Amino acid sequence: MTDIIGNRTIPLLLQEMTSLHPQKTFVVFEDKEEMSYSLTYEEFTDKVCRLANAFQTRGIKKGDKILLHLPNSMDFMISWFAITSLGAIMVPTNILSTEDEIAYLFEHSESKLVITEDEYVYKFASFYDQINGLFLSRSNGQSEHGVCLQRIIEQTEPLSQFPNVSSNDIASILYTSGTTSKPKGVLITHANYLFAGEVMSKTLRISPDDRVLVVLPIFHGNGQYYLSMPALTAGASIAITEGFSASNYFKQAKRLQATVGSLFAAPLKMILKKPYDPTDAKNGLRLIIFAQSITNDQLHTFKDRYRVPLRQLYGMTETVGTPLINSLDGHYNNESIGRPILGYSVKLVDENNHEVPDGEEGQITVSGIPGRTIMKGYFNNEEATNSTIKDGWLHTGDIARKNRDDGYFYFVDRKKDMIKRSGENVAASEVEDIINEHEAVFESAIVGVPDEIKDESIHAFVILKDGYKPSSREIIDFCKTKLAKFKVPSAVHFMEEFPRTSVGKIQKHQLKKFIPTRGT
Structure with a gap:
């Protein structure tokens, strides 16, 4: 497979797009009170460079981990790009995580610095003496716990010379939710992010005129892989809300002038369950991608009410992009998880790793290059890495079947969701x-x-x-x-x-x- 990334990195891509669109809005953020503000590419990059310098001044160097415990916010975005600009590693976490869960993630990830908000500081109390620094977002100023992130950005000069960062360097550790075991840290490189940006921007036809809408938690790969990186790759813009609201989703889309959204089945169902407001049909969204099945009746109801095309896809943190998706052009079937996109090969295998005939159920496996087109592996977990990536194929643990006539894949279940009766x-x-x-x-x-x-x-x-x-x-x-x-x-x-x-x-x-x- 031809490598479309080369040695490009996240900071190089940001600098390139900033040179092309300096005065164009890059990120617009709306908080829970519906107050919003935006930054142009140039303004955003300036803050990124200032925060990167602040990190470096406090001893953060290439390869160090910084834990983010933030809701969706402008500060999350600035922190993400500042961390990766230094060649450091972002460790984003779920704000719903408990004290014990955060303690595990902090220790396992070997993080050196934490960025959070005042209301979450108590979660770090038991290991506060192990943190080299704590930056507080949306702080009113001085705090006994840490320093104000906004004040640090304002008072620090932009970093003028960046460390040498390679596309193969780790950019983030995204922890998957553990159900029967501790969460695993998925290693994502700069090349992974740029690959996601390339394949998803082409698949979703993102153009400089688009504005993607991020309402789901951005610590998750969905908002990073499917929306933010494709928008940056195309020189488009990003709208972020502090949280998801079923009753306000389309109103937010209109206020923020969004054109492309991404949801899961649960938020779609939540929207359908709310009283219908006919004015929501007048929105600027041209596409909503979604994952996890909803019924055919719900699909038709959603389309009839809101007049927005839906396309179901399949992907996971480890696959980086979406190996399967319903095409935007021609025939599609949203009861399926689609067909393979450019850059991915997908096959279904049995317990002996043999490909199953079309029409039969098998585990979804995805061909890829670790650290380029699929995850590099699991952090400090060689056993899990080797059991997941075998001979260049990533074993997802999901069961599907492929229609022999049209090549569409249909999700059956998680392998662990199969019941033996x-x-x-x-x-x-x-x-x-x-x-x-x-x-x-x-x-x-x-x-x-x-x-x-x-x-x-x-x-x-x-x-x-x-x-x-x-x-x-x-x-x-x-x-x-x-x-x-x-x-x-x-x-x-x-x-x-x-x-x-x-x-x-x-x-x-x-x-x-x-x-x-x-x-x-």
Whole structure:
């Protein structure tokens, strides 16, 4: 494969785009109070250079890690580019993480400096003496805990000479959420970021006239890979909101003049659940990409209401870009996760790593070059790296099938989401799809629970549509008409909301806590 990156880096790309578009708006940010402000390419780069100098003055050098514990903000963006300009490594974390979780991430990542806000400082109290420096975003000034980030930027001269940074150098460690084990740190290089920018800007047809809309937490790869880097690559602009609001999503898009958005299935469903405002159909979005399946009915309802084209894709932190996506041109099928894009090869394999025939289920594997087109590996975890990347193929742990006629891939389930019942394999998503067909059901989630006789029993968790009150037996009987006996849930639990990750994924391991034990 021809290397389209060469030895380019994030700071070189920013400098290049700044020279081309100095007075053009690069980033516009809107906070929770709907107050917004923006920076041009030139203004943004000036702040990046000042903060980079402040880091260097405090002893940060190439290869050092800086932990970001910030919500979506202008300071997050400035910090990201200042860190990578020095050849240092960004470690972005979820602001919902607990004290214990943060302590683990800080220690595991070997971070030297922390950037956070006053309200989160308590999470660092137990290891404060190990932090070489603590910068506080949106601080009112002096603090006993650290120094004001804004004041440091204002009082520091721009860095005039940058360290020599290579495209193969690590730019960030993105921690994946752990469900049954500790989070793994995904190593992402400068080349990875630039590759994402190149392939995603071409795939989504990002032009200098576009403005991408980031509403999901930007510590996650989605906002970095699919929106920010493609926008920078094309000389476009970025709109960031402090958080996601289902009722305000399209109003924010209009206020911020956004043209391209990215969501997960959960936020899409949240938008559909809110009272419909017809004025939201008059928005400037030309495209919303999304991940994780929603029903065909929900797809049609969303399109009819908001008049925005949707395209489902498949990707993960480790794949960097999206190996699979529905095309913007010609035929597409949003019930699928699409077909391979330029720069990626995808095949489905069985337990023995043999490619399965079209139409059969297999694990999604993605061909790539570690540190260039896919992640470099997992930080300080050689065993996990070697079990994930084998002979140039990244094993995702996700199960899919490929249609033999048109080449579209269809997501089946996470490999670990397969339930073994009485010797039979049951895909949780298959049962969920059937339950979601019931007229009373808004959303469902299936989990397997250890069973002495049947290996695992199947439990369904259901959120109902407003105005419906079916019984558990009614849901089970509905499943019996559409599923083989061994796939029918043993029990149904009704809930108002599901526990979710910061990007809307259902935390199925948390759902198991709501299953009553015998005798209760």
